[in-house]
Each structure stands twice: as C-alpha cells, then as structure tokens.
Amino acid sequence: MFYREAGQYNTTYEKDMQVFPIKQDKIGIAIWLVLAYLFVPFFGIPGLEYGFAMNAIMIPVLIFTITTIGLNILVGFTGQISLGTGAFMGVGAYACYKLTSYFPDVNIIVLILASGFVSAIVGALFGLPSLRIKGFYLVVATLAAQFFLEWCFIRVGWLYNYNASGAIEVPQREVFGWIVTGPSAEPVTRYLVVLSILIFLAIIAGNLTRGRIGRSWMMIRDMDIAAELIGVRPLTAKLSAFAVSSYFIGVSGALMVFMWLGAAEVESFDVNHSFLYLFMVILGGLGSITGSFMGAAFIWTFPIVLKELGKSWFGINATVMENVSLVAIGVMIVVILIAEPHGMARLWQIIKQKLRIWPFPH
Amino acid sequence: MLKKLIAGVLGAAVVTGATYETAQAEDTLYVPSLSYRTGPFAGAGVQIANGFSDYFAMLNARDGGIGGAKIVNEECETAYNAQKGVECYEATKGKGALVYNPYSTGITLQLIPKAPVDEIPILSMGYGLSAAAKGETFPWTFTYPASYWSQMSSILKYIDANGGVKGKKIGFIYLDVGYGKEPIPLLEELSPKMGFEVAYFPVGVKEMQAQSAQWLNVRKERPDWMVMWGFGAMNASAIKEAAKIRYPMDKFIGNWWAAADVDLRPVGESGKGYIGANFSGIGTDFPAVQDMIKHVVEAGNSQADPADVGGVLYNRGMFNAVIVAEAIAAAQKATGKKSITGADMRIGLETFDLSEARLAELGLAGFTAPIKGDCADHEGAGSVFMQQWNGTSWDKISDPIAPMTDVVSPLLDAAAAQYVSDKPEWKTQTCN
Numbered sequence: 001m002f003y004r005e006a007g008q009y010n011t012t013y014e015k016d017m018q019v020f021p022i023k024q025d026k027i028g029i030a031i032w033l034v035l036a037y038l039f040v041p042f043f044g045i046p047g048l049e050y051g052f053a054m055n056a057i058m059i060p061v062l063i064f065t066i067t068t069i070g071l072n073i074l075v076g077f078t079g080q081i082s083l084g085t086g087a088f089m090g091v092g093a094y095a096c097y098k099l100t101s102y103f104p105d106v107n108i109i110v111l112i113l114a115s116g117f118v119s120a121i122v123g124a125l126f127g128l129p130s131l132r133i134k135g136f137y138l139v140v141a142t143l144a145a146q147f148f149l150e151w152c153f154i155r156v157g158w159l160y161n162y163n164a165s166g167a168i169e170v171p172q173r174e175v176f177g178w179i180v181t182g183p184s185a186e187p188v189t190r191y192l193v194v195l196s197i198l199i200f201l202a203i204i205a206g207n208l209t210r211g212r213i214g215r216s217w218m219m220i221r222d223m224d225i226a227a228e229l230i231g232v233r234p235l236t237a238k239l240s241a242f243a244v245s246s247y248f249i250g251v252s253g254a255l256m257v258f259m260w261l262g263a264a265e266v267e268s269f270d271v272n273h274s275f276l277y278l279f280m281v282i283l284g285g286l287g288s289i290t291g292s293f294m295g296a297a298f299i300w301t302f303p304i305v306l307k308e309l310g311k312s313w314f315g316i317n318a319t320v321m322e323n324v325s326l327v328a329i330g331v332m333i334v335v336i337l338i339a340e341p342h343g344m345a346r347l348w349q350i351i352k353q354k355l356r357i358w359p360f361p362h
Numbered sequence: 363m364l365k366k367l368i369a370g371v372l373g374a375a376v377v378t379g380a381t382y383e384t385a386q387a388e389d390t391l392y393v394p395s396l397s398y399r400t401g402p403f404a405g406a407g408v409q410i411a412n413g414f415s416d417y418f419a420m421l422n423a424r425d426g427g428i429g430g431a432k433i434v435n436e437e438c439e440t441a442y443n444a445q446k447g448v449e450c451y452e453a454t455k456g457k458g459a460l461v462y463n464p465y466s467t468g469i470t471l472q473l474i475p476k477a478p479v480d481e482i483p484i485l486s487m488g489y490g491l492s493a494a495a496k497g498e499t500f501p502w503t504f505t506y507p508a509s510y511w512s513q514m515s516s517i518l519k520y521i522d523a524n525g526g527v528k529g530k531k532i533g534f535i536y537l538d539v540g541y542g543k544e545p546i547p548l549l550e551e552l553s554p555k556m557g558f559e560v561a562y563f564p565v566g567v568k569e570m571q572a573q574s575a576q577w578l579n580v581r582k583e584r585p586d587w588m589v590m591w592g593f594g595a596m597n598a599s600a601i602k603e604a605a606k607i608r609y610p611m612d613k614f615i616g617n618w619w620a621a622a623d624v625d626l627r628p629v630g631e632s633g634k635g636y637i638g639a640n641f642s643g644i645g646t647d648f649p650a651v652q653d654m655i656k657h658v659v660e661a662g663n664s665q666a667d668p669a670d671v672g673g674v675l676y677n678r679g680m681f682n683a684v685i686v687a688e689a690i691a692a693a694q695k696a697t698g699k700k701s702i703t704g705a706d707m708r709i710g711l712e713t714f715d716l717s718e719a720r721l722a723e724l725g726l727a728g729f730t731a732p733i734k735g736d737c738a739d740h741e742g743a744g745s746v747f748m749q750q751w752n753g754t755s756w757d758k759i760s761d762p763i764a765p766m767t768d769v770v771s772p773l774l775d776a777a778a779a780q781y782v783s784d785k786p787e788w789k790t791q792t793c794n
Contacts, residue, residue, distance in 0.1 A: 049456045056449040101784065147568070154538055154566075161784075164547065164777045165491050166540030167471045172787045183475040184787070261448060263471040265540055268444050270567075304449065307439070318439040319399040 003356040019206055036195055041188045054187035055260070057304065061297045062194045063255045068280040068292040069205050070248025075278070076287035077209055078241035079221030080130050084142040085277040087149035088246045089253025090269030092119040094159045096254035097168040101161055108173040108181055109193060112254045119250020120243040122149075127242025131235060146271050153266040167265045170258050181258045190259040197255065201248060206289050208244065217241050218287075279329065283336055285345025294344040302329065389431040389701045391690055393418065394438060394454035396464045401441030403594040405624045406675055410465060411437060412666035413679025416658045417650075421687060423657040428687055429694040431701055444468040451476070460690065460707040461485050463682055467541045477502035478789050482704035483711055485689075487682045488513075488618055488641065492544060493777035495741035497712070500778065501791040504711050506685055507641050507733045507744025510617070511773060512765030514545040514589075516746045517615055517639055518552060519763050521587050528557040533585030535576060535592070535600060538564040542591045548773060555769070561585055570596040577603040588614045597625035601633045611635030611751075618746065622674040626751045634753040638674075639746045641730055642681040644756050646672035649725030654680070674749075674756060681730060688714040689735065712737050731762040737793035741774075743767065 003024050010016040020026050044053035067089065074080050096115035100108060126145040130138050153159060160168050172182030179185045180193055208214050216237045219227035228234055257264045276299065284295020303325040310321035340346055354361075395414055398407035418435040427433050436457075438450035447469035451462070462477075462484045464470045470490035477484050478501065485504045486494065492511050494503035508516075521527045534549060536542030542564070549560050561583045563576045573596075580588065588609065590600055597620045604614055612635040616625070621638020629636075646655065651672055658664045659671055670676050693702045693710025702710070714735040721727055733742040745762035782788040 051456060052452045056452040060445070060448075104784075151566075164493060164544070164780065165467075165471055166543055167468070169471065169475065169781075169785075171784050182785075182787070183479045261444065261472055262475055265444065265468045265471065267468050267539070318437060322400045322439045322441060 002358070003352050019210070033199075037192075041192060051187060054191055057301060059187070059191055059194055059260050060256075061300050062191070062198050063252050063260060064277070064280060064296040064300055065293050066198055066201055066252035066255065067249055067277050068284060068296040069202060069289060070245045070252065071277050072281050072284070072287065072289070072292050073205065073209070073217070073248065074241055074245035075281050076285070076291075077214060077221060078217040078238065078245075080127070080238065080241060081135070081139050082142040082245070083139055083271065083274045083278070084126060084145040084149070085249055086269045086271060086273035087146040087153075088119050088123055088249040089256060089273070090149060090153055090266070091122050091246075092116055092250025092253035093257040093264060093269070094153065094168060095119065095250065096258060097161075097170075098159065100171065100173065104171070104173075107175055108258065109175060109197070112197070112251060112258060115254045116247040116251035119253065120247040123246020123249070124239050124243040127239055127246075130238050130242065143271070146274060150266055150270065153269065165265075167263050168257060169263045170261075183262060185259075194255055194259050197251065201251065202289060205248065209289065213237075213240060221287075279333060282333060283343055285343030286341070288343070288345035290348065291343050291345025294348070298344065299329065391428060391431050391433045391460060391701065392454075392458045393433055393435050393461065393686060394450070394457075394459045395435055396440050396447060396450050396462065396466070396469060397437045398440050398442040398465070400439060401443065403442045406594060406619070406622060407442065407465065409622070409624065409666075409670055409673060409675035410679035410682070412664060412670070413676040413681075414463070414683045415679075416654050416664050416666060416671075417680045417683035417687070419658045419663055420650075420654045423661070423663075424653055428690050429700055431694075433687075433690075440464075440466065440469065442466050442468075444472060447472060455480055455482060458703070460702065460704055461686055461711070463487065463686070465489070467491075467539075471540075474500070474503050475785075480704070481708075483708045485682070485685065485711065487678075487685065489541070491781070493774055493781050495739065495774050496778040497736065497738045497740040497791070498793055499782055499788075499790050500740060501789070502708060504740045506711075506735075506740070506742040507730065508746060508765060509741050509770070509774065510544045510591075511548045511770045512741060512744075512767070513617055513639055513746055514548050515552070515766040515770055516763040517589055517617070518556065519766065520615070520748055520760065522556070530586040531559045531561060531583070533561045533563060533580055533583060533588045535563040535565060535580070535588060535590045537570070537592050537596055538566045541593065545591060547777075548770065551773060552769060565592070565596055565600070570594065571599045573599050573603045577607050577609075580604075580609065581607045586613065590614070590616045590620045592616065592620040596620075597622075598628045601626070601629045601636055605629070605632040612637060615639065615748070618678075621749065621751075621756075623670070623756070624673075624675065626756075631753045633751050636751045637759070638749050638751070638756070640674060640678075640749050640756075641744055641746045642674070642678045643726070643729035644672065644674055644677060644749065644758065648727075648729055650684075650729075651677070651680070651725075653725065677729075684724065684726065685711075685714070685716070685733070688716055688720075692735065711735055712740075731764075737791070 005022045008023055020029060040058060044050040071085050074082050092115045095118035096112055099111045099115055129141040160166060170181050172184060173180060178189055180189055216232045219232050220234060220237045224234060280295040280299045283298055285291025306325045307318050307321045310316040336343060395411060397411035398404060399411060415435050418433045421427060422432055438454055440446045440450050459482050462473055462482060464473060467489055470486045473484050483502045487506060492509040494500040495505045495509045518527060553560050563579060565573055565576055592600055614636055616638045618639050618641060621640060626633050655671060659668055689707060689710035692714035693706040696709050696713060697706045712735045716733045718732050721729060731745040733744050745764045747758060747762045748760040749756040750759045
C-alpha cells in the first residue's frame with residue numbers, strides 16, 4: 001500500500017537515473033530534511049534537555065555518520081579493510097589545527113574541508129600496500145598506520161604547536177559574524193554547520209558510488225581479477241577508494257575536534273575508536289549510504305539509551321549498564337553478521353518491501 | 363525488529379525526559395562525579411569514586427548536608443573516555459552542577475575552555491593542566507593542592523635531602539602521553555641549576571605492561587634515582603621490572619598517581635622500599651574516616667570494599683570531597699544562600715581556608731598540609747609528603763615538603779601565557 005510505485009512513470013533517462021526515483025522516498029527525505037533543519041534546531045529532541053540533545057546526541061551522531069560513510073566506501077564498496085580510521089580522523093583534526101594556526105583569518109569551514117585532503121594523501125599512502133596484499137595482511141598494514149600515526153601525534157610536537165599539555169585546543173573562529181568553534185559557539189550553530197557538511201558530503205558519496213568510479217570500486221570488491229580483465233585499473237580504483245574514504249574520515253575528524261570535543265589528545269584517536277567505527281559500518285550495512293546513517297546513530301545512542309533505561313526503569317547503576325551495553329553490542333554484531341550480513345540497511349529494505357505489498361502479501 | 367527498536371528509543375526518550383525534571387529540588391547542592399568504574403583505569407577510578415561519594419553520604423547522614431542543604435552526588439560513568447566525558451558533562455551541567463572533578467587529563471582539557479562560558483568551576487585535584495594554577499589567567503580552573511611541577515620540585519628536594527642531587531643522574535620513566543610529559547620542562551629547567559643529569563625512559567600506552575626494553579636501558583644508564591610518572595597498569599609492571607633488574611627500591615620514587623595500594627598489591631614483598639609522593643593522609647585513624655565507616659560503610663550505603671577504606675586513592679577521593687565541601691561552606695557564607703550556583707562556588711573555591719585548626723575540627727588533623735583558597739594562586743601552595751611501601755601497606759616517611767615556588771611559578775606564568783596566546787577572546791581576572 002505504501003511505497004507503491006504504480007502510476008509513477010519515468011519519461012526521461014534523467015528521471016530514471018535519480019537517486020530517489022520513487023515519490024514516497026522523496027517525501028520521506030523531505031520530511032527528514034525539514035525535521036533536521038527546522039525542527040531540531042528549535043526544539044532539540046523532545047523529552048531531552050536541549051544542550052544534552054545537541055551536544056551529546058545530534059552533533060556526534062552527524063559527525064560519526066560522515067566517518068561511517070567514509071569507512072563504508074572503503075570497506076563496504078571496495079572490499080578493503082581498515083583499522084586505521086581513528087588515526088585518519090586524527091590526521092584531519094591535526095591538519096585542521098595546523099591550518100587554522102597558520103591562517104587564522106580563513107573561513108574555518110573551508111579549512112575543515114581542506115584538511116580532509118591531507119588525510120586523503122596520508123590515506124592513499126597507507127593504501128599502497130593494498131595493491132599487493134589482501135585480507136588479514138591488509139588489516140595488519142592499516143593497524144601499522146594506526147600505531148604509526150598515534151606515535152606521530154605524541155612525538156611530533158610541531159603538530160600540536162608544542163603545547164605543554166600535548167593536546168590540540170580549538171581556538172574561537174567566526175564565520176560571517178557567527179561564532180562556530182570554541183566554547184562560546186552555540187550548539188545550534190555547530191549543529192547546522194555539521195549537518196550541512198554531512199548533507200553535502202552524503203550527496204557526493206551517493207553520486208560517486210552510483211557512477212563510474214563507484215562501479216569500479218564494487219567490481220574490485222566483487223572480483224578483482226575479473227575487474228582487471230575488463231579494464232578497471234586496480235591501482236586507480238583502490239587508491240582512489242583509500243583517498244576518498246580518508247577524505248571523509250579526515251573531515252569528520254576535524255569536525256569532531258572543532259565542532260564537538262573542543263580539545264583532543266591522542267586518546268580520542270586510538271584503535272578502540274577505529275573498532276567502534278567499523279562496528280557502525282557493519283551494523284549499519286556494508287555498502288550502503290543509508291546504512292551508514294543508521295549504524296552511526298545506533299551505535300552512538302544505544303549505550304546512552306541503555307544507561308538511562310537501566311537507571312530510570314530498573315535502578316541499575318551506570319557502571320553495570322556500561323558493561324551491559326558493551327556485551328549487548330558484541331552480541332548484536334555476532335547476531336547481525338549471522339542473521340543479516342547486510343545490516344540495518346537491509347532490514348530497512350525488507351520493511352519497505354513489506355510496506356509495498358501490505359496488506360495483501362500475495 | 364526495527365519497529366520495536368524505534369518504540370524503545372522513543373520510550374526511553376520520554377522516560378529520561380521525566381527524570382530530568384525531578385532532579386532539581388529545594389535546597390540541594392548538586393555535585394556531579396565523572397567517575398570511571400569501567401575501562402582501562404577502573405582500578406584507580408573505583409577507589410577515588412568511592413571515597414568521593416562516601417564523604418558526601420557521610421555529611422548527609424551525620425550533619426544533614428552542608429549548611430542545611432543536602433548534597434546530591436550523581437555519578438556519570440566516563441570509562442576514562444574523553445568522548446563519554448562530553449556526554450556526561452552535558453547530561454549533568456543542566457541540573458545545576460556546582461563543580462566538576464573530571465579525574466582525567468583529557469576531559470579536563472576539554473572542560474577548561476567551557477568552564478567560563480557555562481560558569482561552572484573545575485577542580486582538577488593534582489592532574490590536568492599545570493598552568494591552571496595561575497588564577498589570574500584561569501579564573502574557573504583550580505588545581506589544589508599542587509600542580510605536577512610543584513610535585514616534581516618537591517621530589518627533587520627530597521632527593522637533595524637524602525644524599526644530595528648534585529652530580530647525580532636521575533632516570534625519569536613516564537607514560538608517553540601529555541600527562542607523563544608534563545614535568546619534563548621543569549626537569550630541563552632545573553637540571554643545570556641543581557647540577558643533575560636526566561635520562562628519559564618513555565613508556566607508550568601500548569607497552570605499559572611490557573617494559574623490559576625500558577628497564578634494559580635503565581640497567582645500561584645506571585641512574586642514581588628513578589622517578590616515575592605512571593598510571594594504571596604501568597605502575598605495577600614498572601616496579602616488577604625494577605625488582606627484576608635489582609634496582610634499589612628505596613631509590614625509586616613514584617608520583618602521586620603511581621603510589622597507591624592497588625599499584626603495589628600485585629607486587630607485594632618485592633616492592634618493599636618503593637617510595638611514593640602523596641598529599642592525602644593514609645589509613646583509617648582519622649576521625650572523619652571513622653565517621654565514614656560508621657555512617658556509610660557499615661550502614662551498607664557504600665560501594666566500597668571495607669578493606670579499601672583508608673587506602674591511598676580512597677582517601678584522595680575523600681580529600682577531593684573535603685575541598686569541595688569546604689568551598690561550598692565558604693560560598694554559602696559569602697553569599698548567605700543555602701543553595702548556591704556554580705558562580706558562587708567559584709568564590710567559595712577562592713576563599714575557603716583549610717587551616718590546621720579547621721583540619722582538626724573536621725577530624726583530619728595531620729591528614730594534609732594546610733591549603734588556603736586564593737584568587738591568584740589556584741594551586742594553594744600545598745605540599746607533598748613521601749610514603750614508603752613495607753610489603754603490605756604504606757608508611758609515611760617524611761613531613762610535608764614544600765614545592766620550590768620560586769622556580770615553578772615563572773614556568774607556570776610562561777605556560778599560562780602560552781595557553782592564552784592564540785585565544786584573544788580568553789577572559790582573565792585581576793586579583794589584588
């Protein structure tokens with residue numbers, strides 16, 4: 001009944017090639033956009049305190065969605081695996097910090113987007129081994145990148161301007177008279193900046209994966225020898241995947257420090273976080289942009305929800321719930337890998353299909 | 363599955379919304395505690411959190427709170443993770459938080475710039491940014507009773523008093539993160555002045571429990587003294603390795619985060635003679651600790667294992683609570699209000715006076731050196747004393763050793779100036 005595309009005719013090729021060809025999807029996306037741009041900035045999340053809803057839920061979820069899309073390009077679309085996500089976020093963050101120290105008057109949003117390129121170069125560099133090695137060996141190579149970069153963040157004092165604290169601290173920056181970074185920046189300003197960057201990048205990612213480049217990534221993923229035989233160059237395909245993926249991850253790292261944390265030590269970029277982002281990709285759905293949104297939102301909000309539920313319904317203290325949520329996420333990953341390897345994105349597909357034929361399933 | 367999930371999330375949102383409104387009641391003092399009872403440093407975190415919350419529970423049970431207002435102490439689990447720290451900060455600051463005690467350098471650094479904006483002071487007791495000791499630059503951050511640099515200067519004074527430091531070689535083994543590297547500028551400054559040599563032994567976070575390489579270097583370098591800036595699992599491993607190469611334990615000094623019962627218990631007898639710096643008294647002999655045992659632990663209202671009460675970190679958590687309580691009382695006196703705000707609390711933290719007489723009144727005579735709140739000096743000129751491990755517990759072996767304020771202060775000034783150098787909008791205060 002819902003999602004019936006009957007009666008919707010595509011009369012041009014352009015129409016047929018749209019990202020959302022079905023009218024219901026268009027309405028759905030429009031509703032999400034209205035919610036994100038007109039509802040959340042004014043009301044936050046109903047039932048939650050505004051500052052908490054923004055700073056502890058909305059902003060990190062949006063930032064991690066960018067990370068997840070980036071990692072998904074590499075893991076889900078190209079079939080390469082990376083455990084260096086945390087460190088590549090760090091590259092973006094440190095690059096942005098250095099850029100804004102050198103060019104304090106340049107629009108910070110431009111610098112955040114530019115710092116992704118530094119991360120892209122570093123990512124492509126560490127992606128080089130992927131031309132020769134696969135699977136576990138590639139995991140080890142990206143793990144090496146993670147540890148090497150972490151070492152750099154501690155040891156190369158130039159990266160943090162030789163601060164006594166060894167951390168990068170976000171200075172206050174204004175864009176068109178609005179304070180967007182630093183402690184005085186309003187949550188709503190930071191939210192809107194992050195949201196706009198996310199939408200911009202998601203459109204790019206969506207179109208990249210639908211086009212020639214994305215198809216070559218998927219061919220490499222599905223069978224690299226066959227792809228090579230029909231004219232896909234593994235060098236360009238794999239390295240471009242590493243570069244694009246690292247670009248997204250780098251931008252999200254810069255956003256994480258500048259729009260959310262406000263200061264960061266190397267601990268914010270460690271290997272545990274790399275695993276967390278990988279879980280977001282796996283739970284959300286490998287090879288799906290929609291899934292990236294779901295995975296990031298789920299993994300980030302799940303422990304928070306669980307903690308509150310435990311406290312207010314059962315009176316269980318936060319320590320126990322912290323451990324419970326770790327166990328629950330672990331179990332969920334195992335279950336999802338067995339029952340639904342394509343993650344929450346696939347669940348959403350099934351729901352859509354069900355809605356389409358409801359209430360007459362035959 | 364998805365629908366149930368959505369229903370669950372919505373339900374949770376409604377429920378949490380309900381709890382947020384009930385938190386603020388008449389005449390309460392809300393003190394959040396960003397604790398870590400899970401994660402890599404839970405061993406220390408549990409003890410600190412217990413000491414902190416038990417003291418407030420004791421005040422509530424014995425005196426009915428502070429100045430007639432009950433203390434509401436809510437814990438939020440951070441797992442020593444900076445990202446969870448933000449979440450906890452946001453979840454608690456709207457409930458009228460008076461002061462934050464983050465117990466993590468990473469979270470402290472994130473909160474320092476937020477404190478003046480949200481007008482909630484930070485008390486980073488013996489950790490965080492050393493430069494925050496300068497109250498004129500950092501009106502909202504406090505590092506009572508001493509900064510890392512003051513502590514290092516006290517340790518050097520102790521070495522000097524026990525065989526002289528001139529011409530000696532000091533090995534500095536440290537956790538290779540911001541925290542561990544903190545005292546290096548002071549060592550660089552003092553080594554030519556006092557005429558000693560320093561050998562550095564960094565230990566990466568990943569090799570905390572595998573330090574044989576570092577200790578091989580120690581054996582090669584043969585330092586006369588070893589000083590350690592460690593935390594968590596690093597401490598016990600270092601002491602074990604030191605015992606393995608037969609390094610004399612009474613020449614091995616840990617800082618106040620590397621000298622707790624939890625660190626030495628796994629080492630036991632072989633760590634005998636190891637020295638640690640500390641600023642909070644040890645043992646249960648203090649009347650205040652006895653009151654906590656009577657009113658909280660024995661009443662079954664504590665999460666602490668009775669055997670841990672009186673331990674180094676338990677007592678430190680309690681000492682943190684003592685400073686907070688004293689500052690609250692001072693703020694109540696200054697404003698004449700029962701229920702105070704974060705801005706009032708800042709005044710309290712600058713005016714409280716923990717003198718010898720007041721310590722005795724609190725049942726903490728000899729627990730620590732007197733500290734006095736001050737506008738310009740957010741460090742309080744506290745002193746550290748030395749304690750020695752006897753195989754099963756700690757013995758106090760020195761009187762409080764005052765820091766070399768004349769050397770440390772200019773360094774702190776320079777660091778504070780550097781911190782604000784790229785922040786033109788930073789708000790400072792002038793003290794008279």
